Amino acid sequence: VTQSYISKCSIDGKQGFKATYWNNLARQGEVVVTQQIVNPLKLTTAGQHEFASGVRLEGFSAKYETEFVPSQSEEIVFKCGATGHLELLVNNESVIRYDNWRTLPSRHPMVVEAGKTYKIKVRYAQLNNWQANLEFDFGKEVDIDFGALLTKLAGIDVVVFVGGLSTNLEGEEMPVSYPGFKGGDRTEIELPAVQRHCLQRLNDAGKKVIFVNCSGSAIALVPETESCDAILQAWYGGESGGQAAADVLFGDYNPSGKLPITFYKSLQQLPDFEDYSMKGRTYRYMSDPLFPFGFGLSYTKFAIGEARVDKTEITCGDCVELTIPVSNTGKRDGTEIVQVYVRKVDDTDGPLKTLRGFQRLNVAAGKTSQAAVNLPYASFEFFDRTTGKMKVTAGEYEVLYGNSSDAGDLKMVRMTIL
The missing domain is CATH 2.60.40.10 (Immunoglobulins)
Known part of the structure; x- marks a missing residue:
C-alpha cells in the first residue's frame, strides 16, 4: 500500500496542493477558482459533481501544484489515473503524459534525495464527451500488516477471499505500469504478490479459505491450490455476478461450468510470444497444465x-x-x-x-x-x-x-x- 506524502507537501506556505481551474481546455484566460487541497486527489464529474465551484462539467482544465522536500533519500512512487488529459511534471520534466477515455492506474517510481526540493505539477483537461475523472497520490510503498487483519478475524473459522485482477489492469493499449502489468499486457501470470501472501497468512493461521478469483484470463494458481481449500473462478461478473457467486458458495446452485481456456502452472510453460509455433500452447499442443481446458468441478460426482x-x-x-x-x-x-x-x-x-x-x-x-x-x-x-x-x-x-x-x-x- 502507499503511505501518502501529500501531508508533507506545501506551496506558498500552505499544506497540500494549490488547485487552479479554467473553463477552457488550454489553462488560459480568466481563472474560475483556486483551492487548497490537502488530501490525495480524487475528483470526478460523475453524478453531476463539479471539480470545484463554478467549474463546468465539460470543456474545463486544471493545474495542481505543490513542493515536496523529502526528509530522507528513498524511492517513492507516483500513482495516478485519469479520464481525459493527464500530465505529471516533476521539476518541469514530464514524467507521465497521456489522454485516455477511462481511468486506469499508473505507477511511476522515483528516487528522491533528502533535502532537495521537488516541484510537482499535475495538468488535467476534460476531453471529448468523456466523464471527467482524476486520481493522484504519491508516497512510500509499505508492506501490508497482515497481523492486524488476522486480529480482526479472531474467532472466524472460514474466510471468503474475493480477489484476482481487474479490467483496470488487464486489457489492450492501456497506460498501466504495475508489477506484472505493462500497457495492458501481462508480464507475469501469477496472482499479485500481496494477495498471494495474504492467502498464505490466512492459511497459516488455520483459516479455511475459499478463494473467489475474478479475472478475464488464466492465472497461475499453483500456491493457491495449497493455501486455499476451494477456488471459484468467477471471471468478471455483471450486475448479478455477486449473487451468482453466493449461490454457488452457499450450495443453492450446483456449479457445472467448464474452463474455456487452459490455466498454466507458470509463465515458464509458455513459449516466447515471438515464437509463432503452437507447440506448448493450449490443450491442443500441451498436456501438463494446472487446470486443463474443459475442467470444472461439481457438488456431485x-x-x-x-x-x-x-x-x-x-x-x-x-x-x-x-x-x-x-x-x-x-x-x-x-x-x-x-x-x-x-x-x-x-x-x-x-x-x-x-x-x-x-x-x-x-x-x-x-x-x-x-x-x-x-x-x-x-x-x-x-x-x-x-x-x-x-x-x-x-x-x-x-x-x-x-x-x-x-x-x-x-x-x-x-x-x-x-
Whole structure:
C-alpha cells in the first residue's frame, strides 16, 4: 500500500496542493477558482459533481501544484489515473503524459534525495464527451500488516477471499505500469504478490479459505491450490455476478461450468510470444497444465460410461453419432458437460486433440442419462501438409470423450476414414 506524502507537501506556505481551474481546455484566460487541497486527489464529474465551484462539467482544465522536500533519500512512487488529459511534471520534466477515455492506474517510481526540493505539477483537461475523472497520490510503498487483519478475524473459522485482477489492469493499449502489468499486457501470470501472501497468512493461521478469483484470463494458481481449500473462478461478473457467486458458495446452485481456456502452472510453460509455433500452447499442443481446458468441478460426482457408436468406418459425407452414458454417482442432482475430441493418429505435427462436440446433460442423483453427440464428416478435418489445405484424409482417428481435455478424464474409440 502507499503511505501518502501529500501531508508533507506545501506551496506558498500552505499544506497540500494549490488547485487552479479554467473553463477552457488550454489553462488560459480568466481563472474560475483556486483551492487548497490537502488530501490525495480524487475528483470526478460523475453524478453531476463539479471539480470545484463554478467549474463546468465539460470543456474545463486544471493545474495542481505543490513542493515536496523529502526528509530522507528513498524511492517513492507516483500513482495516478485519469479520464481525459493527464500530465505529471516533476521539476518541469514530464514524467507521465497521456489522454485516455477511462481511468486506469499508473505507477511511476522515483528516487528522491533528502533535502532537495521537488516541484510537482499535475495538468488535467476534460476531453471529448468523456466523464471527467482524476486520481493522484504519491508516497512510500509499505508492506501490508497482515497481523492486524488476522486480529480482526479472531474467532472466524472460514474466510471468503474475493480477489484476482481487474479490467483496470488487464486489457489492450492501456497506460498501466504495475508489477506484472505493462500497457495492458501481462508480464507475469501469477496472482499479485500481496494477495498471494495474504492467502498464505490466512492459511497459516488455520483459516479455511475459499478463494473467489475474478479475472478475464488464466492465472497461475499453483500456491493457491495449497493455501486455499476451494477456488471459484468467477471471471468478471455483471450486475448479478455477486449473487451468482453466493449461490454457488452457499450450495443453492450446483456449479457445472467448464474452463474455456487452459490455466498454466507458470509463465515458464509458455513459449516466447515471438515464437509463432503452437507447440506448448493450449490443450491442443500441451498436456501438463494446472487446470486443463474443459475442467470444472461439481457438488456431485459423475461417471462416464463406455460410448456406443453407430459406425467405426466412415466414408465421404458420413456422420458419426456417439451415445455416452453419464451416471450421477453423488447425492445431488447436477449437470455434466460431455466433451468429444478428435485426433488424427498419424499426424505427428498435428494437435494432440481438438474439441469437436459437446453436450450439456442434466442428471438426477443416482440416475444415468445418455448424451448423444453427433460428429459431422468435417469433424475429421485437419491440416494436410501435402496440399497445404484443411481437409479430411484417409486413415486412423481417435475419438476421445469425457468431462475435460485431460487425458485422465477421457476414454477413446478408434475410427477409420476410408
